[in-house]
Amino acid sequence: MFDRLPEYPWQQLKPYSALAAKHPGGAVDLSIGSPIDPTPAVVQQAIISSANAPGYPSTAGSLAFRNAVVEWFERRRGVTGLTEANIMPTIGSKELISFLPLFLGLGPLDAVVQPKAAYTAYAVGAALAGAQIVSEDDPELWPANAKLIWINSPGNPDGKVLDVEFLRKAVAKARSIGALLASDECYAELGWDGKWATEVIPSILDPRVTDGDISGLLCVYSLSKQSNLAGYRAAFAAGPADLVKAIVNLRMHSGMITPLPVQNAVVAALGDEAHVLAEKELYRDRRAVLLAAVREYGFEVSSSEAGLYLWATLGEDCWVTVQRMAELGIVVVPGSFYGDFSPNHVRFSITATDANIAEAAKRLRDAVSLR
Numbered sequence: 001m002f003d004r005l006p007e008y009p010w011q012q013l014k015p016y017s018a019l020a021a022k023h024p025g026g027a028v029d030l031s032i033g034s035p036i037d038p039t040p041a042v043v044q045q046a047i048i049s050s051a052n053a054p055g056y057p058s059t060a061g062s063l064a065f066r067n068a069v070v071e072w073f074e075r076r077r078g079v080t081g082l083t084e085a086n087i088m089p090t091i092g093s094k095e096l097i098s099f100l101p102l103f104l105g106l107g108p109l110d111a112v113v114q115p116k117a118a119y120t121a122y123a124v125g126a127a128l129a130g131a132q133i134v135s136e137d138d139p140e141l142w143p144a145n146a147k148l149i150w151i152n153s154p155g156n157p158d159g160k161v162l163d164v165e166f167l168r169k170a171v172a173k174a175r176s177i178g179a180l181l182a183s184d185e186c187y188a189e190l191g192w193d194g195k196w197a198t199e200v201i202p203s204i205l206d207p208r209v210t211d212g213d214i215s216g217l218l219c220v221y222s223l224s225k226q227s228n229l230a231g232y233r234a235a236f237a238a239g240p241a242d243l244v245k246a247i248v249n250l251r252m253h254s255g256m257i258t259p260l261p262v263q264n265a266v267v268a269a270l271g272d273e274a275h276v277l278a279e280k281e282l283y284r285d286r287r288a289v290l291l292a293a294v295r296e297y298g299f300e301v302s303s304s305e306a307g308l309y310l311w312a313t314l315g316e317d318c319w320v321t322v323q324r325m326a327e328l329g330i331v332v333v334p335g336s337f338y339g340d341f342s343p344n345h346v347r348f349s350i351t352a353t354d355a356n357i358a359e360a361a362k363r364l365r366d367a368v369s370l371r
């Protein structure tokens with residue numbers, strides 16, 4: 001009855017966390033991308049001021065919420081032409097990702113496409129709907145029975161950014177198949193390398209991608225990472241008004257409503273760029289410290305030009321690397337958690353305190369000096 005999904009994969013990491021905890025300095029857990037810095041004061045104040053919320057909130061989102069998202073898309077992402085009819089709140093992004101195939105009415109004859117190295121919720125959504133899951137990055141190879149195609153830029157786990165040229169190809173192919181192209185973009189404010197250090201990471205709704213036509217496209221965004229709001233479940237999606245209206249209708253029926261205090265917190269968070277930029281500087285430093293040590297240890301780091309992870313390989317089976325790191329008291333995630341195509345990679349998260357990142361870097365360096 002409950003066999004559509006296996007046990008939550010993180011359970012398999014428990015023995016390695018236990019091994020890492022035996023390190024004299026304790027475990028440094030770099031496995032989960034859960035923010036650790038405080039929720040910005042401006043956002044905390046907004047939720048406190050909204051504590052009196054006796055009535056049901058709007059499933060479609062308050063007008064203030066939707067207008068704040070429209071304004072943010074234009075100001076931070078260069079996406080023009082949206083109105084409040086294009087926006088809906090979600091309860092974090094993960095629930096929307098996991099339930100979208102059900103909302104779309106997909107079944108066994110339909111395929112959901114995900115990246116080859118993929119955040120786990122895309123496949124969960126396909127499994128809950130009983131749809132097929134296909135892992136394919138190349139738009140030319142997306143199957144004709146695809147009804148929902150997930151792209152993820154910057155990517156989790158690989159930190160890869162998809163440029164305008166790729167996104168245009170993806171849009172054209174998805175439209176030719178008649179599939180909804182959904183783009184998961186929650187790391188978009190966290191570009192590090194190459195042109196992404198300075199250029200805006202393009203949204204699927206960017207006019208350079210869409211030429212002004214957003215039909216068949218859905219952008220999924222979360223404030224969990226950029227504003228340390230994972231605990232609030234604060235997120236939204238944007239797409240064509242008829243699609244948004246249809247999904248909101250199903251969410252209304254099923255009670256998937258973002259609490260009004262959280263909607264108000266999102267308005268405050270989107271209106272304040274300073275905390276996002278300050279948080280980015282913290283991550284920039286942590287990333288630099290960890291990246292140098294990971295490379296010194298001998299890892300080859302792939303992509304990772306944006307986002308909160310280092311996607312790295314020693315050229316061996318990922319579980320051997322997980323064990324190797326656990327012996328140093330560091331917990332990392334095996335590439336096998338993200339599909340069948342990354343058997344030799346592991347993921348390091350940079351969402352740890354400065355002290356823990358420094359400690360992980362020291363342990364990696366000490367291991368090198370003992371070789």
Ligand SMILES: Cc1ncc(COP(=O)(O)O)c(C=O)c1O
Nearest residue numbers: 092093094119156184222224235
């Ligand atoms: C690629 C990607 N999408 C979506 C999410 C979900 O974020 P949330 O449910 O906290 O909004 C995450 C979280 O790690 C993620 O990495």
